[in-house]
Amino acid sequence: MSLISAIDLVKNYGTKKNPIKALGPVNFEIHSKSFTLILGKSGSGKSTLLNLLAGLDKSTSGSLIVQNKNLSTLSQRKLSKYRANIGIIFQFYNLLPNLNSIENVMMGSWAGGVEGTYEYAEQLLKDFGIDHRAKANVKTLSGGEKQRVAICRALVSQPEILFCDEPTGALDSTNERQVIKILQGLSQKGLTIIMVTHSQEFRSLADQIIYLKDGLITDHKNFNHQQIPQEEPNPNHPSSPNKVHRNPDEPLPLTNSVANNDNFNIDPKINL
Amino acid sequence: MSLQAVLLILYKYFKENWLRIILASGGIIIGVWSITLTSFLSLGLSEKIITAINSQSATKYIQVQKDESGANSFFEISGPPKFQRISPNSVKADTVNIDSVQEVAANSTFLSYLRTSSNDPIECVNNLYATLDQPDESQLIPGEQPINPQTAAENSDGCYLINQNYGSFENLYQANKTDWIGQETPPTANEVVACYQCNPSSPLFEELSLASPQELLGQTLTLEYVKTPIHEPAGSIFDVTNPGITEYNFEETQTFEVKVAAVIDDRDSSDGGFAGANNFFTSRAIQQQASIVTPESVDFDNAGFIAIDVFIDDFQSLDSTIEDLQDKNYLVSSAAQLFITAVQSLFLVVTIVLGLFGLIALIASIFGITNVMAISVLKRQKEIGILKALGARNWDILKIFFLESTLLGIVGWIIGTLVGYLSTLALSVSFERFVLSNDSWRNNLENFGITDFVLPINYVIILATFVIALIITSISGILPAIRASRQDPVQTLKN
Structure with a gap:
């Protein structure tokens, strides 16, 4: 069973009389624990699609089923709750400028009222090699550091899905490689990642690539489509009764797309 | 959104913008200061004057008369009065149940x-x-x-x-x-x-x-x-x-x-x-x-006798005793009461008039604060978008901006009240330094029971100004807060 299903999904802007078609109709499925790439040039509708998938916007017509919920028909309140239980990373980080690093990370759980502990946030910062900048105001961080804080923020609520909107678009090559490694590691740990990008460099990481042009899917490639066993939903999970409680230490079968044999390792002393 | 998130956002906002907040709450500060100062001064002066009056034995003295018509107020008598001569014994009999009456004597x-x-x-x-x-x-x-x-x-x-x-x-x-x-x-x-x-x-x-x-x-x-x-x-x-x-x-x-x-x-x-x-x-x-x-x-x-003097035990009983005597159809004259009523009325009018200026300043601050909050919402659109992307609901965003607005009012109230209190303190110190240091003036004032010029703190006024400040900033902040909550996260994140 797929985690995400889009059925005749359409998004128009403008008025009903003079609609501006931005996306659709599109149809696709995304499986759990997969790494999905949405590729397309500027104006192809990929950001529009990501906004719909992340619950930031609502479709004009069609259905978008995520975790057995039709996002197209959810109320604003329930969409907020959905957003609280996913992770999202932006091209330009979108950190809260008045807060320091760890406060920004904690906001990833506090904003949506999701349970998240300070210790877990500290651990995330440590895992991504920026615990030494935990108390620093985010205005003083470099681009790479900011994006790592953003990744920690996205993960603090232990989401099942991580949405990435051009996560390396504002980074130099060194930091870009670091972020790629991070996302690769997260994918290996079983996190479902959906990334929007115009860069072809991520193709080797993806289980599935959706090509968009002028709002329509022009190509759809599954590289390693296999039936990945779905864990039963854990009803005791505090954040969502439908959320799968994931054991991050449980190894998953590596696919050909994840051909990089390097172990996931972040050098804490990144030369920025 | 958790309480920690709200408090953190508010704390950080105030830490970064404290000067702007103080300036934005200027109208509140001026209004509260004005009301506090004028109220304390008026009430304090009124109290001192009444203390002075009360220090004189004449305040315990009431004169009673009876008009042929039976009227108990001079205003009810048409034409020149025709007083019925009354005896001390008859007045004693009429006042036997009035506990405050100590003595009755012919005038x-x-x-x-x-x-x-x-x-x-x-x-x-x-x-x-x-x-x-x-x-x-x-x-x-x-x-x-x-x-x-x-x-x-x-x-x-x-x-x-x-x-x-x-x-x-x-x-x-x-x-x-x-x-x-x-x-x-x-x-x-x-x-x-x-x-x-x-x-x-x-x-x-x-x-x-x-x-x-x-x-x-x-x-x-x-x-x-x-x-x-x-x-x-x-x-x-x-x-x-x-x-x-x-x-x-x-x-x-x-x-x-x-x-x-x-x-x-x-x-x-x-x-x-x-x-x-x-x-x-x-x-x-x-x-x-x-x-x-x-x-x-x-x-x-x-x-x-045309008039009988009634002496009461305490000045505080004056009003009730006058009422009791009027109930028995006596025309009652009390110079002390007239004077005290005049003093109290005068100071009440002065307090209200001066306080109105403060109230006008407070009301005018609605426009200023609304403007400040609207600009704040405009400047922080991205922040709103981020919070919404992280799962904050419309209600959470409304709560944050509404609380920011009311906190503006609280800050203004605190500063205004402090400044008002310090102003009254300065007046007290000046009085003691420049008036009480003069021997003649001090002696004269002591004869009237006035030994200082400490103005009492009226907590009712303080509470009232707090409530008014809260109401005003709440009114000011509600529209910008609603506007903030309705921001589209997609549009705001693009900014």
């Missing part, structure tokens, strides 16, 4: 005179008023008519009204220091302070053949206390338009030998000083002793 029971005699006895020109018996018309000096003893006292030779009450010796001395001759301590029971030429129309000192005030000093005078009762039958009517002629009986006198311990030389009235038109200032001992003289043949308790 103007006696007219009291002192006439002097020294080595050369001085007699009143009209012996009518100094002797015990009322002579018939054949004994009058040709051209002379029986006249009101009150007027007689001002015109006749040798008969002088006793000064009833000049407050304290210290007041008299301080007010006439430059004219003072002789003993500078209060007169004993056998001494008097005389005033040379305080009453220019009085021939007293001509009759004593004194060349200067110094000659009066140390003289022994014989003062004859003459008391004449004034009474009419109870129930009879006194028409103010036709008072008629009252006949008096001079029944008893008392004689006192007193030594002139000090003299006030008031020949030069241009040098200030104030001793009134009184010739003698006696100790209360003489007055009290003289007052014991009571003609036994007159039943004062059942005689009729």
